[in-house]
Amino acid sequence: MRTAYYISDGTAITSEVFGHALLSLFPIEFNHKTIPFVETEERALEVLEEISESFQDTGERPLVFYTIVNLEIRDIIAKSAGINYNFLNQFVAPLEKILGVPSKPEKHRTHSIHETTYDIRIEAVNYALANDDGSNLKDYHEADVILTGVSRSGKTPTSLYLALQYGIKAANYPFTEEDMGDMLKLPTALRRFKQKLFGLTIQPERLHQIRSERRANSRYASIQQCRMELREVENLYRRERIPFLNSTHFSIEEISAKILAETGLQRRKY
Amino acid sequence: MRTAYYISDGTAITSEVFGHALLSLFPIEFNHKTIPFVETEERALEVLEEISESFQDTGERPLVFYTIVNLEIRDIIAKSAGINYNFLNQFVAPLEKILGVPSKPEKHRTHSIHETTYDIRIEAVNYALANDDGSNLKDYHEADVILTGVSRSGKTPTSLYLALQYGIKAANYPFTEEDMGDMLKLPTALRRFKQKLFGLTIQPERLHQIRSERRANSRYASIQQCRMELREVENLYRRERIPFLNSTHFSIEEISAKILAETGLQRRKY
Structure with a gap:
């Protein structure tokens, strides 16, 4: 080779x-x-x-x-x-x-440290970690975007990628079974920040596969449960006009670039 | 412009x-x-x-x-x-x-999803989160590398970058004041995995600045405390021959690339 x-x-x-x-x-x-x-x-x-x-x-x-x-x-x-x-x-x-100017090459200019963007990225990573998985509902006013979706639909890696690559503060909120009674409604904590929401969804078969790796043969991982949860969140996204993306065939880079393109979010780091 | x-x-x-x-x-x-x-x-x-x-x-x-x-x-x-x-x-x-072959462009080949590497990266991100900040000492046998250093020396963002970009499983362990009595010794949990350790250090003035943003005027953020902790960890690195890097003037990309170059770690994703 x-x-x-x-x-x-x-x-x-x-x-x-x-x-x-x-x-x-x-x-x-x-x-x-x-x-x-x-x-x-x-x-x-x-x-x-x-x-x-x-x-x-x-x-x-x-x-x-x-x-x-x-x-x-x-x-x-x-x-x-x-x-x-x-x-x-x-x-x-x-x-x-x-x-009309001569080039002036400097070592390490492209991927080296820039005091301002460095701080921004670290702060964004800390924000993503502190606001991962619905763990903190009171700092959503600081979020640039709040990713929503069912467990294992790609929220956490995407929020970390947005932080590290773009300095964007992305919180993420998981819709859990408790949120889904007769019909999934938008949780109160999210309603105020509706214009910051971006939904992720995924094919039921893929979600079933991912969850089975985590908890094989559980109700959580069953195809019926996956189908039900995804139907509920997709209905919610449509009803509430929350922009959303099916992540099944996309990489973290693609999902992140699509979120930026669709929301018009300005990155803090180039 | x-x-x-x-x-x-x-x-x-x-x-x-x-x-x-x-x-x-x-x-x-x-x-x-x-x-x-x-x-x-x-x-x-x-x-x-x-x-x-x-x-x-x-x-x-x-x-x-x-x-x-x-x-x-x-x-x-x-x-x-x-x-x-x-x-x-x-x-x-x-x-x-x-x-000797014609090119065969395919859409989205470079930054799109590849089933195998995708899973590897998500798994590495999950590993980094589960093993962040010394929160889990029992899975170090799975680590590709264990980053060590004092609080706020860049361990967490680096471990997440290694996971997302390279699919590398990086745990991180913070040396805290409790570890430092008369002299910082290598904690028992780390000794078995000594060949996986990579140390981060940072200039005391910069650490003081970063910690002050978090807890202004605290002992934790004081320049004396920062100096003492950094002296202890650097002495430990030298005494135990743990490879280490001063992260002060480097970006996350540079720190990660240097860790790869110095340890010879093989990335799982290209």
Whole structure:
């Protein structure tokens, strides 16, 4: 299998995202290898050695995606035995013309710390944790969004992702069986904040599967129970005109991006 | 201010990461605008309109970074009034030659759901929450890594990021004042799992600042207390040869990437 390297003197997140997106266009498997924080010439030479060995072992030239600010280190990696993609570079000169200013690369600018956004994200994570699973009904005025749904429909991971990636404060409230008498009504704690609500739902079969992993053969996990709860919440969403999303076929990234797109929520971090 | 658009028929995460990395090379501010899930020609035409308006309003041609799998939609966006970067595209033909196979773009392949990795990440998030803040000492055998440090040194956000981005199960254990008598010793619960430990530390001044936001003027937040606790944990890390990192100047992304690089932990998700 051919190796794809993602190399940087920073986190290498940019190289990973770019390389993965490009390679995902091909119906081939790769051996992915990330090497972050290549910050010395010594380390860069070790990396060259590793790339050479991969070439010798597999007989296929590795693909090397890199973004490196330090010029000496960049020059070393550029000599690797792989096929080298200094993929940001070719956009720089034309963009300098368009913008009318020279580029000014600084190390770690993309995924490094920015005092203000850092605090915002940590605060958002703390908020999500303190307001997870309906554990705290009195801080909803602070929420940017309140995710609702039945147990195991994806609320908690989504609220944490919104916090970490976007600095968005997402509370989450689980509809439980107690909420469902004859008909699920919007709980009083949520009614005041109705315009902040965003509903998640999921296919009954998938929910049954997820709950069975947690409590096999329980009533909680039974397909009948899953169907009943989901029917109730979906009816509620429609009746109360709460925007909602079926999460079954979407990743956390997709669910989060869709919530942002649908609600018009402004992220606090780019 | 010039607008930078990130457009996709998927999440637009790839466009964002690429565009941000490129623009971060320039000492200029941009108005960033992400438009995900452009999945119909109608929507694409609306986006064109928005780009035109931004051009007219600002007098500066917007930069438009896009990855779009659907050809009809791609052709529409390619005609925008902005400066259009179909930035993956120019790498495709040369890579087809190298790999010897034609590309086969599929919608949402990069940031969409993959049954196996999805479950792994959700499980890792649940693990991190169940093993947050020393709340559960009996599941450490399942941990990929156990983060240690004093209160507010960044353990929880890091453990959640490791779970969401990499599917890594990270427990975290806080050293509290009770652990520190004459000298901080490695708690019994951790000794068995010593090879899984990774320590976080932070500058006393920064810790004082963070704790003061939480409990102003408390002993907990005092600079003396912060200094004492950090001295104790750093001594412990050195004495017990626990790898550790000073998180003061690093983002969550950087801390996580450094932990992976230093421990050799294998991520479960790419």
